[in-house]
Amino acid sequence: MSDINTIIKPENIIYKKTDVLTDNVMHYCPGCSHGTVHKLIAEVIEEMGIQETTIGIAPVGCSVLAYNYLEIDWQEAAHGRAPALATAVKRLMPEKYVFSYQGDGDLAAIGTAETIHACNRGENIVMVFINNGIYGMTGGQMAPTTLPGMPASTCPAGRDVSHDGAPIKISELLAQLPGTCYVTRQSVHTAANVRKTKKALRKAFENQAANKGTSLVEVVSTCSSGWKMTPTKANEWMEENMFPYYPLGDMKNE
Amino acid sequence: MAKAKGAIVVDEVKCKGCGVCVTACPTKVIELAAEVNGKGYHYAYMAHPDNCIGCANCGIVCPDTCITVYRAKAGATA
Numbered sequence: 136m137s138d139i140n141t142i143i144k145p146e147n148i149i150y151k152k153t154d155v156l157t158d159n160v161m162h163y164c165p166g167c168s169h170g171t172v173h174k175l176i177a178e179v180i181e182e183m184g185i186q187e188t189t190i191g192i193a194p195v196g197c198s199v200l201a202y203n204y205l206e207i208d209w210q211e212a213a214h215g216r217a218p219a220l221a222t223a224v225k226r227l228m229p230e231k232y233v234f235s236y237q238g239d240g241d242l243a244a245i246g247t248a249e250t251i252h253a254c255n256r257g258e259n260i261v262m263v264f265i266n267n268g269i270y271g272m273t274g275g276q277m278a279p280t281t282l283p284g285m286p287a288s289t290c291p292a293g294r295d296v297s298h299d300g301a302p303i304k305i306s307e308l309l310a311q312l313p314g315t316c317y318v319t320r321q322s323v324h325t326a327a328n329v330r331k332t333k334k335a336l337r338k339a340f341e342n343q344a345a346n347k348g349t350s351l352v353e354v355v356s357t358c359s360s361g362w363k364m365t366p367t368k369a370n371e372w373m374e375e376n377m378f379p380y381y382p383l384g385d386m387k388n389e
Numbered sequence: 390m391a392k393a394k395g396a397i398v399v400d401e402v403k404c405k406g407c408g409v410c411v412t413a414c415p416t417k418v419i420e421l422a423a424e425v426n427g428k429g430y431h432y433a434y435m436a437h438p439d440n441c442i443g444c445a446n447c448g449i450v451c452p453d454t455c456i457t458v459y460r461a462k463a464g465a466t467a
Contacts, residue, residue, distance in 0.1 A: 139438050142396040142461045149395075150448035150458035161453055165430065166407030170452030326413050326446035359407075366407040 153181045159203050166366020168356030169197060171323040172265060173204050175333045176234070179340055180207065189232040190224050192217040195245075196238040197272045198265065215246025218253035221260045232343055234261035239280040240270045243305045247279075250305070257314025257348035261339040264306070264351060267358040268377065275361035279303045282380055287361070302380065306353045310386035316348035318387040322355045322378075324370040347389070355381050393461075395443020399433050400455035406430035410447035410456060416440040419447055 155177035163169045180189050186207055193201045195214035202209035212220040217235035225233040242250050242264050253260070269287055270276040277287040277294055280302050284293040294302070310318040317339055321332035332354060339350035355377050357369035364372060397419070404426060410433050411419045420436035433456070435441065443460030 138393045139396045139435075139441075142393065142443075142459045143398060144459070147459040147461055148457060149443060149460045150445040150456070152454040152457070156454060160403055163452065165405035165452075166409050167452055170454070171450065174452075174454050323450070324409075326444075326449045329449050366409055367412050370409070370412070 153177045155181045155186055155206055157204055157206050161204055162200060163197060164360045166357065166359050166369065167197070168267065168323050168354060169201075169265060171329060172236075172263065172332070172354050172356075173198075173201060175323070175329065175336055176236070176263065177205050178333060179336045180205070180232075182337070183340060185232050185340070188230065189234070190228070192221045192224065192233065192235040194235065194237040194241040195272075196241050196270075198236055198238060199272070201236055215241050215244070216249055217241065217246065218249040218258070218260070218262060221262075222253055222256070222258045225258060225260050229259070232261075232340060234263060234340075234343075236263045237265070238271070239264070239266045239268065239278045239305075240273075243279045243303055247305075251309070251312070254309045254315050254349045254351065255312045257312075257316075259343055259346055260349060261336075261343055262349065262351045263336070263339075264353040265356045266305075266353055266381065267356040267361070268302070269358050269361040271358040271361045275358070275363075280305070280381075282376060285376070304381065306351060306386055309349075309351055314348050315351060315387055316389045317342050317350040317385075318353075319351070319385045320353040320355060320381060320383050322373070322383060324357070324373060328383075353381075355383065393439050393441050395441040395445075395458065395460040396438065397435055397441065397447060397459070398457045399435075400457075401426050401432045401434070403453050403455040404430060404432035405453055406432055407452065408433070409450050409452065413446040413450040415444060415446065416442055
């Protein structure tokens with residue numbers, strides 16, 4: 136055991152919490168992907184040295200309180216309106232880095248119009264899209280991204296495609312618009328995937344610095360409370376069920 | 390028993406016991422404690438410290454960023 140004490144010294148630290156994250160304990164459920172993505176955004180902001188010049192647009196949903204966790208400037212948007220607010224902030228302050236952080240209910244349901252038009256105009260912003268296939272905050276209702284046959288509180292027998300339509304692949308849709316420069320789908324369930332997602336976020340912020348247009352980083356995520364599984368089981372379920380329908384990788388990289 | 394190359398310090402107060410780090414650890418160093426913290430969660434701890442290689446996978450996947458990872462510099466271990 137003396138071994139361990141010789142290793143635990145400040146000069147041996149290879150991984151610790153970035154100072155861009157606040158010390159607040161996140162309100163998210165255990166194992167929630169939101170925490171990991173928050174951390175990655177904070178690390179990218181720290182590495183790029185843009186803490187003083189970044190403005191986040193918080194959504195409605197579980198991540199409505201994102202402004203409590205990242206030590207940057209924030210604006211809170213009405214439900215689904217984050218891309219519209221991000222447009223305004225970026226146009227008024229083009230020297231700032233602006234990103235929206237939205238869930239699937241926010242980005243792909245209530246805010247579909249704002250999302251599509253912001254991407255079509257090619258607003259020079261980063262959009263982070265957390266897709267867990269369910270409305271987590273409000274009690275696990277069916278979302279536009281809920282998989283066929285996947286149970287939710289408003290479709291306890293599973294989503295019926297003949298009645299509710301098929302889940303919307305919003306990233307594929309947005310990749311077709313000329314305004315987007317980078318559309319990618321990632322996940323944060325393993326260390327390797329976390330590293331890839333961080334690279335994707337870094338690229339998205341660099342695209343903004345280069346005035347390239349809208350970058351969308353979708354993160355296929357879990358909602359262990361909404362899915363009624365343990366966090367590790369939810370990660371396995373996501374691999375087996377979400378990834379075949381929402382394959383990971385770049386859809387557009389210009 | 391392998392000589393430890395790394396070590397972790399878990400913020401036991403913040404840890405929510407999700408177990409994502411347990412799955413992420415390639416050398417099965419981490420387990421969830423039988424005891425609970427103030428919030429009632431079985432927090433993560435180093436059950437097999439000798440096996441730690443200091444890869445930082447646990448820290449990277451931790452949603453609550455409550456793991457600090459240390460790794461001994463090459464040749465520095467006594």
